[in-house]
Amino acid sequence: MMKIHKIPNQIIKGRLTPLIPSKVIGLALHHMATNADIKTIERGHINQGWSAIGYNFWVAFDGTIYEGRGFNQGAGVDKQNSTVISIGFQGDYHSKPVSMPDEQFNAGIDIITYVKSKLPYIRKIGGHKDFMATACPGKYFPLDEMIGGKKRSVKMIYNYIDENTAKIADDCNECLQHLVDNGYLKGNEKGELNLTLEMIRIFLVHYRAGLYD
Ligand SMILES: [Zn+2]
Structure with missing residues (x-):
């Protein structure tokens, strides 16, 4: 936003x-x-x-x-x-x-x-x-x-993926990219989002419910 x-x-x-x-x-x-x-x-x-x-x-x-x-x-x-x-x-x-x-x-x-x-x-x-x-x-x-008027896709580092949580869900990257592209989420100067697993799960639920459309 x-x-x-x-x-x-x-x-x-x-x-x-x-x-x-x-x-x-x-x-x-x-x-x-x-x-x-x-x-x-x-x-x-x-x-x-x-x-x-x-x-x-x-x-x-x-x-x-x-x-x-x-x-x-x-x-x-x-x-x-x-x-x-x-x-x-x-x-x-x-x-x-x-x-x-x-x-x-x-x-x-x-x-x-x-x-x-x-x-x-x-x-x-x-x-x-x-x-x-x-x-x-x-x-x-x-x-x-x-x-x-065509926005660029904002590059980010998927640093939320670690050994244990390599894949949360198929639409996880898509969800986070959407949040970044639309200004709901902003990385630091390195593009790192530093999200916890809980935060990602909440974003996913909201994303699938269409709250960020
Ligand atoms: Zn001028």
Whole structure:
């Protein structure tokens, strides 16, 4: 399930201008040109005199989605911020070849889907560069793949399988993969889930009952 997080101790100066949903026709994706975290990006924008972080939403490497200005007017695309909403992505996808982490990529698809559902007049989704002259979100940003909307299967290490419990049930891997792919379960930075046998059994029962569909 997608969860949108508040920026810890978010800074907003003055009052933001709400977007008029019927006027928002574009959605622009951005990179940061740096690996800086959300608070560092926010501080940079505040220090240049903006009232809040410029992006409407922001996606970290680990797939955490933050609400920036939300459905208030952003500052991502010069002179078009009443008609274009912006999603920022942690990282530098331009200066050297890098591949976006699967968690960040899949979260990108989730937040695009969510924003589209709230702003049904959006008819153009693209990189920042598709709205004005800029390199953003960078030549290594998986733009077409993300707009295509097909999620990647998140790789994980099946470390719950040990000598004694080599096989719990035929649909066990399928169940856990489904939970990972849909964000119900998240591994640590190594992709390890560290589940106990009891937890896996409960997940399986719920999975078969269709609770995670
Ligand atoms: Zn940009």
